[in-house]
Amino acid sequence: MRILLAGESWTTHMIHVKGFDTFTSSEYVEGAGQLIDGLRAAGHELDYLPGQEVSTKFPTAAEDLRGYDAVIVSDVGANSFLISRETFNHSRPEPNRLGALAEYVEGGGGLLMIGGYLSFSGIDAKARYGRSPLAPVLPVGLLDRDDRVERPEGVAPNVVRGDHPALADVPVGDWPALLGYNQVEAREGTELLVEVGDDPLLAVASVGSGRSAAFTSDLAPHWAPPEFMRWDGYMPLWTGILAWLAGER
Numbered sequence: 001m002r003i004l005l006a007g008e009s010w011t012t013h014m015i016h017v018k019g020f021d022t023f024t025s026s027e028y029v030e031g032a033g034q035l036i037d038g039l040r041a042a043g044h045e046l047d048y049l050p051g052q053e054v055s056t057k058f059p060t061a062a063e064d065l066r067g068y069d070a071v072i073v074s075d076v077g078a079n080s081f082l083i084s085r086e087t088f089n090h091s092r093p094e095p096n097r098l099g100a101l102a103e104y105v106e107g108g109g110g111l112l113m114i115g116g117y118l119s120f121s122g123i124d125a126k127a128r129y130g131r132s133p134l135a136p137v138l139p140v141g142l143l144d145r146d147d148r149v150e151r152p153e154g155v156a157p158n159v160v161r162g163d164h165p166a167l168a169d170v171p172v173g174d175w176p177a178l179l180g181y182n183q184v185e186a187r188e189g190t191e192l193l194v195e196v197g198d199d200p201l202l203a204v205a206s207v208g209s210g211r212s213a214a215f216t217s218d219l220a221p222h223w224a225p226p227e228f229m230r231w232d233g234y235m236p237l238w239t240g241i242l243a244w245l246a247g248e249r
Helices: 033-041 051-057 078-082 085-090 097-106 226-230 234-246
Strands: 002-007 009-018 021-030 045-049 070-074 110-114 140-142 148-155 157-159 178-182 184-186 191-196 199-207 210-215
Touching: 002 033, 002 051, 009 051, 033 045, 033 234, 045 051, 051 078, 070 097, 070 234, 078 097, 097 110, 097 210, 110 234, 178 199, 184 199, 199 234, 210 234, 226 234
Parallel strands: 002 045, 002 070, 070 110, 110 210
Antiparallel strands: 009 021, 140 184, 148 178, 157 191, 191 199, 199 210
């Protein structure tokens, strides 16, 4: 498979106060290393666009996405796709990248959105996918508010459809607990494969000639604790979802 991953990066800028004096420091982090390494080790070709490159390098036309079997969007908000430097700084029209992604899915492509503070609706509703052209092709309905469910005590996923092809290689048994997720609503025509609490964790759907999937928790900390990252079902879960998304392509 050939896969495009967008998002999963951030920069933290800190102010340190030590008595009378202060100084600042910054740190850049990419959070999808384990997933990227696992997919490449399994023989898949993966192109990675960190969040800060989405507005300039994510394809602007569906035709430019056709070479990918699946696109993953993880923890990067709709604004990064919709507000380019040319549009924001110079008021120049540009193609709608999320419109192109939706057209790609409807035309036979595969889309996986993974949860996080800037996925689905996101923290303070800043991810804003519910008001974007991508909303109709997602397998879940999005809330018009902050959709985070923080579960610091841990919440165990419950497999509803273990016989689905996307979960074919995931070990039978209990999944490790997660520490939070984005709350979404199941849609008519959606297949709910795994739930968490009373909400969808993994849902999939056919969209036009393509397919889409939503995993509403994280692929890495903080919502995905070390036990989830070390779980022997971690890579089979992602490879199974992506294989199903690639489907008939």
